[in-house]
Amino acid sequence: xxxxxxxxxxxxxxxxxxxxxxxxxxxxxxxxxxxxxxxxxxxxxxxxxxxxxxxxxxxxxxxxxxxxxxxxxxxxxxxxxxxxxxxxxxxxxxxxxxxxxxxxxxxxxxxxxxxxxxxxxxxxxxxxxxxxxxxxxxxxxxxxxxxxxxxxxxxxxxxxxxxxxxxxxxxxxxxxxxxxxx
Ligand code: SF4
Numbered sequence: 001x002x003x004x005x006x007x008x009x010x011x012x013x014x015x016x017x018x019x020x021x022x023x024x025x026x027x028x029x030x031x032x033x034x035x036x037x038x039x040x041x042x043x044x045x046x047x048x049x050x051x052x053x054x055x056x057x058x059x060x061x062x063x064x065x066x067x068x069x070x071x072x073x074x075x076x077x078x079x080x081x082x083x084x085x086x087x088x089x090x091x092x093x094x095x096x097x098x099x100x101x102x103x104x105x106x107x108x109x110x111x112x113x114x115x116x117x118x119x120x121x122x123x124x125x126x127x128x129x130x131x132x133x134x135x136x137x138x139x140x141x142x143x144x145x146x147x148x149x150x151x152x153x154x155x156x157x158x159x160x161x162x163x164x165x166x167x168x169x170x171x172x173x174x175x176x177x178x179x180x181x182x
Contacts, residue, residue, distance in 0.1 A: 032055075033055040033063050036056060036062050038055050040052070041053075041054050042157060044084070045081055045084075045153045045154075049072060050066065050070065050078075052064050052084065053065050061088050061089055065077070097110050097111065097115040099118075126144070130146030131144045131172060142172050144173055145174050145175065147171070148173070148176070149173060149175065150177050150178070151177065152178075153178075163176065
């Protein structure tokens with residue numbers, strides 16, 4: 001008589017098919033990405049530029065995983081990149097504009113329109129006051145050193161493109177810095 005494993009014997013006693021080692025509970029479990037569409041993206045965190053697959057369904061992101069077709073990361077993501085889903089889908093994510101007035105000790109919520117207008121006015125005023133067409137020795141520079149921009153790693157490619165084009169070529173800003181350089 002052929003030897004039988006403990007698992008096979010237990011499954012027989014439980015009335016289960018001994019050749020099919022999957023419990024009914026397990027058979028009912030479905031993949032969380034079942035029926036989802038998938039888009040290809042880039043991890044926002046660092047200059048390695050790992051490719052990601054973003055699974056989404058009905059306008060909701062379900063999962064973000066490493067892209068196995070990428071020659072950069074071959075389906076893997078480091079611990080930080082693996083946490084991208086938690087960056088996108090997070091109940092604690094701040095979604096309103098917080099503003100602290102000069103001299104104030106607390107933050108207030110303001111509308112996005114108000115904040116955008118305020119920033120635009122300050123940029124315009126500062127640029128007008130600090131723009132330099134030529135250095136004292138006659139070199140054309142067309143720049144302002146009165147405004148700086150510090151970007152974060154979660155800016156995406158398109159945002160970085162607009163920042164570079166508007167801030168340096170458009171406004172003449174010299175100090176444009178970013179933690180991530182994709
Ligand atoms: S943070 Fe990690 S997953 Fe993201 S690009 Fe860098 S190495 Fe890749």
